[in-house]
Amino acid sequence: MSATQGCKSYIFPVDYDKSVRLIDTPGIGDTRGIEKDAENFGNILRYIGHYEHLNGIYILLKPNNARLNVVFKYCVQELLTHLHKSAKDNIVFCFTNARSTFYRPGDTLPTLREQLSNLKERSNIEIRTDKNTMYCFDNESFRFLAALRENMKFSEDDIKNFSESWKKSVQESWRLFKHITSLQPHRTEETLSLNNVRKNVMILSKPLAEIGQLIQVNISIIRDQQKEIENSSQSIEDLRKDFIPHF
Structure with missing residues (x-):
């Protein structure tokens, strides 16, 4: 378990007109698993977003x-x-x-x-x-x-x-x-934008996969119907009776 559980900022004077801000962050490879690492990274990104x-x-x-x-x-x-x-x-x-x-x-x-x-x-x-x-x-x-x-x-x-x-x-x-x-200096906006894009891609991946699967199912159904039409020996009128509902 990382000794540092959250981001903390420390300011040290290094000259009469200069100071250094050190941001201590949780370590990577937390013994509680990759979910905790993901949570830590989210906290780090939110913290550095103030700078x-x-x-x-x-x-x-x-x-x-x-x-x-x-x-x-x-x-x-x-x-x-x-x-x-x-x-x-x-x-x-x-x-x-x-x-x-x-x-x-x-x-x-x-x-x-x-x-x-x-x-x-x-x-x-x-x-x-x-x-x-x-x-x-x-x-x-x-x-x-x-x-x-x-x-x-x-x-x-x-x-x-x-x-x-x-x-x-x-x-x-x-x-x-x-x-x-x-x-x-590295602009934090660039790193934050990168992670926002990655987050959105991960959110969209599941619905996109479901849409792709649905498309494949529909394509398969259409192909089966095309084969049924091509192999049918019925007349056009008979096919119409099969595919056009009667009221």
């Missing part, structure tokens, strides 16, 4: 997913399905808990690139995975600060390691903000 644009779209991953499993494949494909193709240049990948992989994407990167390669083959949409679109952080320095607040004791070596982790994560954060602010 004219998005500067960046962060996809959070862990750097230790070596296998192309069903959940990972579903999560990446489902997310990209709901985004307009114009959002591709605003997508970045953030790898958490990255200290164990020396602040690198680790085994997840080949898996991710395979997914994106498949996407390019299917839809000719390329999402880059390079230094400008990948950022590695670690959460342990935050946990360390929380532990200090509770008066837990640490050795000098531990403090040094946590401090280094903090510095590295701060550097990555600034690098991320610098990249995002250099991009052309």
